[in-house]
Amino acid sequence: MKRILFSFRQSSALHPLLIFFFTGTICFQARAQLLGGFFSQQSRKEQLMAEQIAACQLYLAELRRGVRIVETGLRSASDLKSGTLGLHTTYFNSLQQISPGVQNNPKAKAMAGIGQQIAATFDQEIAFQQKANVLSRAEQDDIRQVYQNLLTKCGEDLSELRDVLTPGKLELTDAQRLERIDHLYAAMQDKLAFSGSFTSKCHGLALWRQQAARDRQALRKLYGGH
Numbered sequence: 001m002k003r004i005l006f007s008f009r010q011s012s013a014l015h016p017l018l019i020f021f022f023t024g025t026i027c028f029q030a031r032a033q034l035l036g037g038f039f040s041q042q043s044r045k046e047q048l049m050a051e052q053i054a055a056c057q058l059y060l061a062e063l064r065r066g067v068r069i070v071e072t073g074l075r076s077a078s079d080l081k082s083g084t085l086g087l088h089t090t091y092f093n094s095l096q097q098i099s100p101g102v103q104n105n106p107k108a109k110a111m112a113g114i115g116q117q118i119a120a121t122f123d124q125e126i127a128f129q130q131k132a133n134v135l136s137r138a139e140q141d142d143i144r145q146v147y148q149n150l151l152t153k154c155g156e157d158l159s160e161l162r163d164v165l166t167p168g169k170l171e172l173t174d175a176q177r178l179e180r181i182d183h184l185y186a187a188m189q190d191k192l193a194f195s196g197s198f199t200s201k202c203h204g205l206a207l208w209r210q211q212a213a214r215d216r217q218a219l220r221k222l223y224g225g226h
Contacts (some may be wrong), residue, residue, distance in 0.1 A: 075087055098167050102177045107185040114188040115154045118195045125199035133201070135207040140207040143202055150191055155183050157191075 102108075126147065129140050163169045164180050172180070 007129055066171055091163050098165060098177070099174050102181070103165060106177065108161060108165060108181050111158060111185055111188050114185075114192050115158060118150060118192055119194045121192075122150070125202055128203060129206060132206045132210060134206045134213070137214055143199075146198060150195060154188065154191055157197060160184060 106217065122143075126140075126143060129143060135143075161184050162185075164172070164177050168178075195211055
């Protein structure tokens with residue numbers, strides 16, 4: 001009986017120790033896991049910081065490289081300005097000069113004469129219409145308006161011709177200047193042709209009305225005699 005009681009007491013005394021032992025073991029493992037997670041998080045943060053530092057260093061390296069490129073480009077631009085650009089400037093300046101072949105172009109000289117022919121054609125027709133006085137006042141005003149518009153267009157062509165023939169006014173090659181002169185000359189020729197056709201029709205209309213008036217007068221005399 002005593003052995004049984006002793007055995008029970010002995011097992012009862014060991015039981016709390018076992019509980020403490022197992023409980024402590026569990027707590028240690030939990031603490032170890034917690035600390036392990038903490039250190040793992042710290043390690044991840046350090047890794048991210050290292051990656052960010054590396055990225056910043058790469059960015060700074062690219063920035064320094066870009067600055068060097070810009071500085072090199074500016075030096076190249078300066079060299080171009082003092083060197084190659086000087087050649088281009090010489091070329092563009094040459095475009096502003098007028099060669100004797102352009103200055104003495106016969107079409108350029110003839111354009112002023114064409115303008116004078118147009119003016120003379122209309123002046124004569126207007127004088128004739130005023131003397132004949134068979135067209136209405138509105139019709140005669142229309143002739144003067146057409147004349148004025150045509151003179152304005154001729155003035156624009158002659159002004160452009162002066163620009164083409166003036167040194168320093170336009171940057172054109174000799175071939176381009178000659179092409180422009182040909183175009184302006186053709187335009188003036190068209191205006192001259194129009195002025196002749198228009199005034200001729202106006203003149204013909206006045207002559208027709210004069211003849212019609214004479215015919216009516218002759219008929220009145222003929223029938224009046226009966």
